[in-house]
Amino acid sequence: MHELSVTQALLDLVVERAAAAQAARVTDIYIEIGQLASYVDESVQFYWDLISGGTAAEGAKLHFQRTPMSLECTGCGTTFQPDGETFSCPACGSQQVQVTSGGEFLLVGLDVEKAPRASKVEV
Amino acid sequence: MTERIAVVEKIMGANERLADQNRRRLDDSGVIAINLMASPGAGKTSLIERTVTALRPTYAIAVIDGDVATGIDAARAAEAGATAVQINTGGECHLDAVMVQEGLDQLDLKSVDLLIIENVGNLICPAGFPLGAHKNILIASIPEGDDKPYKYPGMYKGVDTLVINKIDLRPYVDFDMDYFQRGVETLNPGLLTFPVSCKTGEGLVAWHTWLKTLLS
Secondary structure (H helix, E strand, O other), rough: HHHHHHHHHHHHHHHHHHOOOEEEEEEEEEEEEEEEHHOOOOHHHHHHHHHHHOOOOOOOOOEEEEEOEEEEEOOOOOEEEEOOOOOOEEEOOEEEEEEEEEEEEEEEEEEEEEEEOOOOOOO | OOEEEEEEOOOOHHHHHHHHHHHHHHHHHHOOEEEEEOOOOOOHHHHHHHHHHHHHHOEEEEEEEEEEEOOEEEHHHHHOEEEEEEOOOOOOOOHHHHHHHHHHOOOHHHOEEEEEEOOOOOOHHHHOOOOOOOOOEEEEEHHHOOOHHOOOOOHHOOOEEEEEEEHHHHHHOOHHHHHHHHHHOOOOOOOOEEOOOOOOOOOOHHHHHHHHHHHO
């Protein structure tokens, strides 16, 4: 959902953090997307390729980690991922379950190259 | 040589920060704000009309209405007695904190008790854009079917309160309330729920009473 504007938000955040670290170039970007967060990796990549040109993050590789929706059975404590239509616990069959994760959309980290230091010249 | 920088920051943090700012502004003026979300046609505007009519004698009510086009819903709210602001989103399928800020700018908040924000009809996108409201409320309706919690988990998980509208239609459509409630309970245990009919008035007293407790 809204991958162009979220990709722009991602780019802004990456460029800001790279500048703060005095990085010359961003090589890799690590993103976590939860199942409940409704963002599509391929679409983010698509817009990234379109808008990151001319920035320190141009050419950076995006790495997506998907966090599936995770449920916890309040009866027996089993954590599991729902298989679509039913949310009941696969261990004990209880329907008293809670969502514990799945809504994330995080910039986890970046790999950057710092500006090269001047090398010492041997005379 | 490459260096790893840990960030762990929400990519959509900018909207959240502006939503917080909207919220502080509402609190400073003593306004309670609710964000109404639903599919098109579920009954957002009807619920607003009923609510404004019932509460207007005692409370000053403003409505910010978000729609892609027309001023139809703001006009209905104004007809019922609210101070209404229409935001046309220019094609955007949800309200965001920026648009709500623009709506707040058009209101004299000191003279408002209850602000009702009517979001664009949409079960997906509004859930991802907090506005700064005190309560995020989903209106589901009987004719939409009983599988919607399973199909739209982000929305059902993200709201504080659920209104089930058009309960007068239960004899005429297939709707397994147990199946529906199980889906709701999984995503949002104990979600406060108001079964109502904006058409017959059934269930609205409980809804209005609850709003009054928010306003007191």
